Amino acid sequence: MKRTVKLFIAAATLTILSCVSVYARSVRIGLEKNFYQSPSVEIADKGFELRVGDSKNYTMNLGSSVVKPLSKSYYDTGKKYASYNRAYDGMQQYIGNNCIPVLKDDGWHVYLAENCKADTSKMTHINTGGNCVVFSINGVNKYLVDGSGSAKVYGSDGIIDIAKGRYRGQIAFYRDEIGITPINILDVEEYLYGVVNSEMPSSWNIEALKAQAVAARTYTCASFGKEGVYDLCDTVHCQAYGGVDNETPESIAAVDATNGMEIYYDGMLINAVYFSSSGGVTQSSADAWGGSVDYLVSVPDNFETECMVWDRVLTKEELVKIPASKGYNIGVLKKLEATYTPNGYVKDLIFIGDKGDMAISNDSVRGAFSVLGQSLYSNNFKVHENEDGTYTLSGRGYGHGVGMSQYGAKGMAESGYGYVDILKHYYSGVTIE
Numbered sequence: 001m002k003r004t005v006k007l008f009i010a011a012a013t014l015t016i017l018s019c020v021s022v023y024a025r026s027v028r029i030g031l032e033k034n035f036y037q038s039p040s041v042e043i044a045d046k047g048f049e050l051r052v053g054d055s056k057n058y059t060m061n062l063g064s065s066v067v068k069p070l071s072k073s074y075y076d077t078g079k080k081y082a083s084y085n086r087a088y089d090g091m092q093q094y095i096g097n098n099c100i101p102v103l104k105d106d107g108w109h110v111y112l113a114e115n116c117k118a119d120t121s122k123m124t125h126i127n128t129g130g131n132c133v134v135f136s137i138n139g140v141n142k143y144l145v146d147g148s149g150s151a152k153v154y155g156s157d158g159i160i161d162i163a164k165g166r167y168r169g170q171i172a173f174y175r176d177e178i179g180i181t182p183i184n185i186l187d188v189e190e191y192l193y194g195v196v197n198s199e200m201p202s203s204w205n206i207e208a209l210k211a212q213a214v215a216a217r218t219y220t221c222a223s224f225g226k227e228g229v230y231d232l233c234d235t236v237h238c239q240a241y242g243g244v245d246n247e248t249p250e251s252i253a254a255v256d257a258t259n260g261m262e263i264y265y266d267g268m269l270i271n272a273v274y275f276s277s278s279g280g281v282t283q284s285s286a287d288a289w290g291g292s293v294d295y296l297v298s299v300p301d302n303f304e305t306e307c308m309v310w311d312r313v314l315t316k317e318e319l320v321k322i323p324a325s326k327g328y329n330i331g332v333l334k335k336l337e338a339t340y341t342p343n344g345y346v347k348d349l350i351f352i353g354d355k356g357d358m359a360i361s362n363d364s365v366r367g368a369f370s371v372l373g374q375s376l377y378s379n380n381f382k383v384h385e386n387e388d389g390t391y392t393l394s395g396r397g398y399g400h401g402v403g404m405s406q407y408g409a410k411g412m413a414e415s416g417y418g419y420v421d422i423l424k425h426y427y428s429g430v431t432i433e
């Protein structure tokens with residue numbers, strides 16, 4: 001899991017509420033990974049229910065459909081119908097005109113195309129846009145949804161299949177200027193079924209999986225509203241989530257065994273950040289991101305049985321592209337130096353040139369290397385100058401190094417520690433409740 005400094009600060013400054021307060025226990029996940037701003041979304045489900053706004057009007061067994069945004073002009077005939085079938089029947093009186101059933105907040109309507117032959121003098125002219133989407137079957141437009149909120153669909157068996165993934169709960173079709181991003185709205189616990197196995201292999205010890213479930217639950221509940229129209233996205237940017245297709249019996253067991261358990265410090269939900277491996281010691285949030293947090297301090301990570309050990313060899317010509325990418329012309333690189341935190345992580349990486357110097361600090365060091373094709377795995381590394389003038393960065397660990405180490409959790413679980421011990425080790429002074 002990767003998180004940026006910006007996000008961390010945003011999460012830390014939120015008023016952190018418990019899951020059970022205003023938001024009940026549902027969460028809104030933006031399905032960005034496969035669908036971000038898609039021109040259309042396919043519903044592969046054979047039968048589903050459809051709702052809009054707070055409307056109780058819905059219909060079932062609508063059949064596999066393709067959903068697309070629609071911006072066009074129509075006339076609303078003004079008549080209301082109790083169901084899709086009634087609207088379809090009512091449409092027959094306008095036969096010969098281009099017309100279509102429409103689900104609105106107050107029920108089903110019929111829209112006529114702007115160029116229709118019917119008398120439209122008493123009808124309301126409608127410019128669709130905003131949330132309006134069209135559902136088509138086999139290329140034929142069957143109906144519109146034009147409500148004050150997004151169209152929402154539910155699978156008739158509790159799971160909805162939208163072709164590139166199956167999801168519990170409901171799917172809302174959020175529209176913007178470019179396309180549709182589906183939002184999966186579902187129970188927090190059911191969401192976690194599809195998170196735990198995306199963040200940690202199900203073959204790992206169950207106590208490590210339980211620690212992952214509690215950390216992910218805490219992170220979720222502290223993130224409500226983070227991304228605006230949805231709470232979290234489904235990528236590593238927030239928390240990896242793969243829906244029903246990524247659930248395993250072990251991920252479900254880990255979530256169920258810790259149902260509702262969250263991590264608190266001083267009565268508040270913590271910012272439960274985690275990462276892959278540290279290489280022997282975690283770092284404090286103060287050292288990584290510059291904000292001191294009582295429960296995110298450096299702790300020994302002695303139980304990691306495996307961690308990433310990496311080397312990266314770079315020429316001076318490559319290295320000088322890093323200050324350049326930040327807008328600094330330091331001329332020819334003379335020397336690359338590093339200063340270190342007390343725990344051995346890079347504090348400042350200093351580029352010394354014939355025209356000036358430039359430094360990158362703390363966790364920003366990792367991402368700065370993306371301009372050379374790939375970020376560094378961690379900022380837990382040493383700098384060596386080679387005889388041929390190149391530099392070797394020799395590092396350990398993968399990720400930002402703050403909070404729970406996943407490989408460390410695995411090692412602790414294999415040594416007989418339970419999930420509460422694991423969480424209390426990596427998050428200092430917390431309670432699990």
Ligand SMILES: [Zn+2]
Pocket residue numbers: 227232233234235237238239
């Ligand atoms: Zn995100």
